Amino acid sequence: EDQVTQSPEALRLQEGESSSLNCSYTVSGLRGLFWYRQDPGKGPEFLFTLYSAGEEKEKERLKATLTKKESFLHITAPKPEDSATYLCARGGADSSYKLIFGSGTRLLVRP
Amino acid sequence: NAGVTQTPKFQVLKTGQSMTLQCAQDMNHNSMYWYRQDPGMGLRLIYYSASEGTTDKGEVPNGYNVSRLNKREFSLRLESAAPSQTSVYFCASSDVHTGELFFGEGSRLTVL
Numbered sequence: 001e002d003q004v005t006q007s008p009e010a011l012r013l014q015e016g017e018s019s020s021l022n023c024s025y026t027v028s029g030l031r032g033l034f035w036y037r038q039d040p041g042k043g044p045e046f047l048f049t050l051y052s053a054g055e056e057k058e059k060e061r062l063k064a065t066l067t068k069k070e071s072f073l074h075i076t077a078p079k080p081e082d083s084a085t086y087l088c089a090r091g092g093a094d095s096s097y098k099l100i101f102g103s104g105t106r107l108l109v110r111p
Numbered sequence: 112n113a114g115v116t117q118t119p120k121f122q123v124l125k126t127g128q129s130m131t132l133q134c135a136q137d138m139n140h141n142s143m144y145w146y147r148q149d150p151g152m153g154l155r156l157i158y159y160s161a162s163e164g165t166t167d168k169g170e171v172p173n174g175y176n177v178s179r180l181n182k183r184e185f186s187l188r189l190e191s192a193a194p195s196q197t198s199v200y201f202c203a204s205s206d207v208h209t210g211e212l213f214f215g216e217g218s219r220l221t222v223l
Contacts, residue, residue, distance in 0.1 A: 004153075032210055043115070043201050043214030044154070087153070091210065097142060097161055098169060099212070103153040 006088050006102035013109050016077045021105045023088030024070040031091025033071045034099065035064050038085045047073075047086075078109045113137055117202050117215035124192045124222045132187040132218050134202030142205045143185035144169075144212070145177060147198040154201065160185055192222045 007022045025033065032051055036044035048057045050066035057064050061082060063074045073086055085104040092098035115136045124130055136143065144159040156169030160179040174196060176188045185204075189196060199219050203212040 034210070034212075036212075041217070043203070043216050044212070046211045046213070049210060089154075097144075097159050097167075097205075098156055099154075101154040103151055 004088055004090050004100050004102035006086075006105050008105060009103070010106040011108070013075075013078055013107070015079055015109055015111050018074070018076045018078070020075070021073040021086055021088075021107070022070060023073070023102055025088075025090045025100075033066055034089040034091075035071070035073055036087040036089065038087055038104070044087055075107070078107075080109050080111050083107055083109045115202055115204055115213050115215035117200075117218050119218060120216065121219050122221070124189075124220065126193060126222060128192050129188065129190050130192065130220075131189075132200055132202070132220075133184070134186065134215060135184045136202075136204040136213070137183065138204060138206075138213060139182070140204035140213070141182070141207055143179065144203045144205070145175075145185070145187045146201045146203065147171065148201060148217075149198050157187065157200075189220075192220075194222045196220065197222045 003026045005024045032049050034049050035047040038044040048064040053068045055066050061076050065072045085106045087104045089099040089101040118133045141162045145157040146154040148154050155171050157175050158177040160166045163182045166177050178186045199217045201217050202215045205212050
């Protein structure tokens, strides 16, 4: 069964304190690993797609990496505006249309 | 450029009532989706439409029906609402080349 597990559930950081969020997934038939950001009361917003182990993508203070079993979202010197819930999703083994989402990591960055 | 537009944004229903959530996208995407989001459970796919004229079940389709009215519009219907359908519903469309999902702002449904 396709599964995506994110950790930690919640993370509090001081402004400037770098950290990483983890997303582990069942391995078979991966069709892309996706990261989204969701602000309260809003729909998720796309950040990155990774397809193969070793791949890395960056956007401002965020860098996503992928291994054979997990993905990390590294946040370097975060700012309060980075506070949001970060969602990880994998493409389904039987269909790329059926994304499987994790339950997210709620990030709070304090000034 | 509006992206994905959902209506209504809020709705309260009584058990057994019916309603339809509307969704429209203006990005010329072929694929559209309906998700529900519940606390601690993440986003779960209800139905999707890979292209105009096709619809398929997702992870949690029971109690719902969908209609892909045309390339732009994809509606979700609750025929007889139940309290277990209290949730936030998101419509999304996707770019065929990147697989990136574009989400609407959500429809918050409460069933009493």
